[in-house]
Amino acid sequence: MYRVVVGAGSARSAKFAFLAAAAVVVAGCSVSSDLLRTPTVERGPAMYGALVDNSIKIPAVPTGRVAAQYQRQIVTTPSRIVEYKPGTVVVDTGRRFLYLVKADGKSMRYGIGVGRAGFAWAGEATIKAKRRWPSWYPPKEMIARDPLAAEWANGMPGGLDNPLGSRALYLFEGNRDTLYRLHGTNDPRSIGKAISSGCVRLVNQDIMDLYKRVSVGTRVVVLGQPSLNLPDIAKFFTSLLDVYTL
Numbered sequence: 001m002y003r004v005v006v007g008a009g010s011a012r013s014a015k016f017a018f019l020a021a022a023a024v025v026v027a028g029c030s031v032s033s034d035l036l037r038t039p040t041v042e043r044g045p046a047m048y049g050a051l052v053d054n055s056i057k058i059p060a061v062p063t064g065r066v067a068a069q070y071q072r073q074i075v076t077t078p079s080r081i082v083e084y085k086p087g088t089v090v091v092d093t094g095r096r097f098l099y100l101v102k103a104d105g106k107s108m109r110y111g112i113g114v115g116r117a118g119f120a121w122a123g124e125a126t127i128k129a130k131r132r133w134p135s136w137y138p139p140k141e142m143i144a145r146d147p148l149a150a151e152w153a154n155g156m157p158g159g160l161d162n163p164l165g166s167r168a169l170y171l172f173e174g175n176r177d178t179l180y181r182l183h184g185t186n187d188p189r190s191i192g193k194a195i196s197s198g199c200v201r202l203v204n205q206d207i208m209d210l211y212k213r214v215s216v217g218t219r220v221v222v223l224g225q226p227s228l229n230l231p232d233i234a235k236f237f238t239s240l241l242d243v244y245t246l
Contacts (some may be wrong), residue, residue, distance in 0.1 A: 070111020133158025
């Protein structure tokens with residue numbers, strides 16, 4: 001469980017600054033009909049407020065840092081995804097939205113930031129594992145070229161400095177790990193944007209909310225045109241990007 005902290009500050013270490021610097025904006029978001037609707041924003045003091053979870057203080061998301069359309073909210077399920085049953089997670093990488101389909105024609109919508117790895121794969125999978133404050137393991141290439149990454153050759157423990165954030169959901173096709181992750185971030189400025197590294201990120205408060213609403217075995221559909229051919233995807237993940245392991 002986690003509790004709300006009022007007025008809690010935050011301090012970022014040099015290591016996190018290094019990791020966050022990799023999340024450079026490379027493209028804007030596509031305009032869709034979703035953006036033309038008047039959003040029904042879920043409001044409340046705890047929605048994006050500061051939290052304490054597992055003795056870790058999560059800073060509040062500064063007011064206005066996440067655009068209104070990318071804030072967590074209940075919306076009418078878009079026509080392009082009405083075919084999916086309630087309980088399905090739909091990731092629309094092009095529009096930078098993640099939907100949790102609900103009953104009665106509604107969905108919970110979250111804003112996301114999408115890294116190069118997030119555009120590398122599209123299809124259907126299931127959530128095979130869920131992790132609170134997951135560990136992060138840099139690939140060999142990153143360890144070789146950067147001493148900060150080399151410090152975590154045996155894994156960076158979960159925490160605010162960890163690029164996977166407060167929660168991670170691991171997607172599998174059958175027993176095959178897709179290497180596709182839905183995870184948290186401490187950089188709310190990246191939400192709604194295409195970024196240079198990582199997979200699909202939500203602010204920590206949103207991934208924690210999604211984490212509570214889904215279970216192992218949940219169906220996940222990732223929309224979009226993958227940027228790599230299937231034979232190249234595994235090589236791409238392991239040689240160029242952060243490797244997200246269990």
